[in-house]
Amino acid sequence: MPSLIETEKKCNQIHSSPLKKRLRSSSTPESSITTPSKLDSSPEKWKSPRKCIHSSPNSPNGKFNRVCNGSEIRLVKSPRKRLIDCFPQKPKWNPKDTAQMSSVKEALHVSKTPSAIVCREEEQKRVLEFCKGCIQEGRASSLYVCGCPGTGKTMSMEKVKQNLLDWVKEAGHEQPNILAVNCTSTGKTNEIFNKILEVYQPGKRVNGASSALQHLQKLFSQKKQASNGKMMLIFADELDYLITKDWAVLHDLFMLTSYPFSRCILIGIANALDLADRFLPKLQALNCKPVVVTFRAYSKDQILRILQQRLTALPFDVFHPQALELCARKVAAASGDMRKALCVCRSAIEMVEADLRDSSSTMNLSQPGNASSDLFKAPLTDCLLKQETNIVRVDHMTLALSRTFKSTIVDTIQSLPQHQQIVLCSMVKLFRGTKKDTTVGELNRSYIDLSKSAQIPPAGFLEFSNMCRVLSDQGIFKMGQSRDDRSKRVTLKVDESDIMFALQAIRFFRNCLQ
Template sequence: MPSLIGNSSSALYGELDLIGSNKDKEKKSIKGEKIYEIQSKGNSTTQKRRLRSQTTRDSPISSPSKPCSPTKWKLPRRCISGSPNSSGISKESNDKLSRFSKSLQKRLSDTFLPKYSEQMNAVKEVLHVSTTPSVVVCREEEQKRVLELCKGCIEQEKAGSVYVCGCPGTGKSLSMEKVKQLLVGWAEEILEKYQPRKKISVALSPLQHLQNLFSQKKQSSGEKMMLIIVDELDYLITKDRSVLHDLFMLTTYPFSRCLLIGIANAIDLADRFLPRLQPLNCKPMVVTFRAYSKDQILKILQERLMALPYNAFQPQALELCARKVAAASGDMRKALCVCRSAIEMLEVELRDPTCNMNLVLVEKTLCGQQTAPPTEFSAKQEIDTVRVDHMAIALTKTFKSPVVDIIQSLPQHQQIILCSAVKLFRRGKKDTTVGELNRFYSDICKSVLIPQVGILELSSMCRGLSDQGLLKLGQSREDKLKRVTLQVDEADIIFALQGIRFFQNCLQ
């Protein structure tokens, strides 16, 4: 045995003794870094006792991608500066890491993750009313009419006026802003934005200053025309209607070179408030913006959401919003408000997962059918987008009748009176007397063991309900003979009180 080990054994044990004596010094100088030179010449026993650090150093490339122990990660990084190939390896690993991070960011940016506040804020910003879309869709016909009239007036160098009207939220102001951009781009050298260089006299109003400007033959901007856009024209209606009349009369001045575009909600404003413009042949061209249809609302919502690289809404949810808003008013601002409210419902669900069951119940109630429970994958996929139940709750909050709020804020006895009226009018009656209403009221109070009020106090409460527009109370010498008529829909009363168990029993 001694003949087999020879000098190799003494060298090995000598190195190991050196490790033990210098162990504390090496920990202080280089933490965890141990380099040993062990020379073994074909001895199997010595090969088994070789340290792993020596095996790592002897390998042609020290790769940290396959670590055998936690210290294996540290050794290549600390020794890499001493190897000739260290810079190439570090650059290659950094390139791989940067490519991986970029691909990961791209995948994350293309996927809607509601837990990230940046993405939620981006969706809200896209759906905000103040956000101007790059393209104004579904109003090309109206824009074309106004743009052609303005171009014709500029080419003929004459004044003209347009009155743009329509219901609120139909894109009037947005379309006229787009027309202004197109018109200024078409005739940049002809049109100029009016900005008076001199301070206007305090005695003159801006309208009077324009009248004086167009009454003079020589003007500082005589070769250029002026575009005047007056939004919310309804606020200029006065008792004598002089402001509106003088404003549209600017186009009749001998040296007038202005294009006037007035925007308001009233469709017949020009006929009612400007009757004297017709004989003077200066009646403005009327362009009417009709309410948006279901397809138009859906197209506008999709156009806005196309600016995002991910899908935040289910198609069925957007269609439900478009149908409801189109049937109610066709107001695009209302549709944007509903979508933002649906996003907030998704945020509430993510903060409180227990409310998910309530949303599922709402969805089943709206659909009117029982559906199979969703799988784990589909449930995880659906929670990342705005679903139909989110949109349904947002629609309910937005289009909630003010009558419902009034009924829910009433005292209990007045609510019982309304319940009595609903039960009474279910029999086909259109009106009744206070005395008969008192009989139904007494029956409900006795059934739920609530002390009832007298006929005089009941009549006084009916008078209060009449003042709020819920009941119509007739005139009579005796209180019990006064006629009572229900002024609101029975469905509103049932909807307002259906959440209270007490009134559910009363209405059965």
């Protein structure tokens, strides 16, 4: 009589498909099946590539790089998850802690100089190599740094100055005299020559700025007098402040580097991108054309990286990653001004502080015995109670951006009467789907529902129709033609984001638009 194992083997041979036979032929011997320790060494069951991709990474054999049928399949994360992974997980901050709040605001302050200036390494390297070459050769020359405001020019030049002094000390060169001057601090444009002379020859007294310029010109024209002096490095920030009608001051300043025995290394810094086009041809004709280094506006990725660098030093998380990305994208599209991005982030911090004040006052109003006639200070909804107040969210950043990049339509919407604002809020809610327009009747029903939810008596249809006509006259709506007012088609002529920006300062609308 055949054993039970032999019978089962015959059944498997009869009913097995060709695929199963191939898999079984490559598996381990039957003797290994009875040994539990050898189960892990047996090959995995064949899976389709689709199942391998969608299988859970938390399963016992789950890995991010799976092997399916001999080929490696890499799981691809969504951009949102990749953005979150860029930020190390840290405990969230406590906005009620004054010490933590102060440290956050200090980290995001414009005057805060980070230990390393990121995203400007190439520009710093070019300026530093220029200065090194001039000092090594004892050669006078000039360089012009230009770029839009907030692109890191001044901060980068400070870093270049520090690195240059370190290099001079290590290389054993004589340390140059350094003058860092902001041209806006000079009372008269030609006073900069007095400042140069004071550093190059301390204690030297001359009468008037013109005499200082003449003395410098004479000094750099005579070998005997100039050879005894050190090299002099001049950082002239806000150089475009020295522009005069005849360009005389700028002309004389750059000409100081062209004299045969000059010891000056001039680095001019300005926002004017076209200054080089307007002024450099004259300098080129006089053989003193400066090297030009342009600081381009920051991109979205660069702004995001700089913000991350400033926030990494904090021992807690302050911003949601998507909130920072929104700030970086908006500022990069508008101007690429890093100072503007820092101001927006600080404004978003203030939004969190305002939320905390509102929530504490609302909790006090909701206590027994307290009542308020202000309908916009009603008890918080469950949705608002569940929101995080210990991190800067996307809605905080949206409101901060709206205040920074406010358009005229935002001011118009904020000045509208309350019921007209409710009409706009109703329209935004209606258009959140695929709809691009609606009828006056449908908009009226949405307006009534929203008014009742706020316990505000809705206006009658005649008054509602007049409100729509007023909004149309102001260019916010576009109303079609129809004999029946309820059948008229209504279309928004402004961006929904502008309406959300304008109304999110009021808690009632903020809750409705979330």
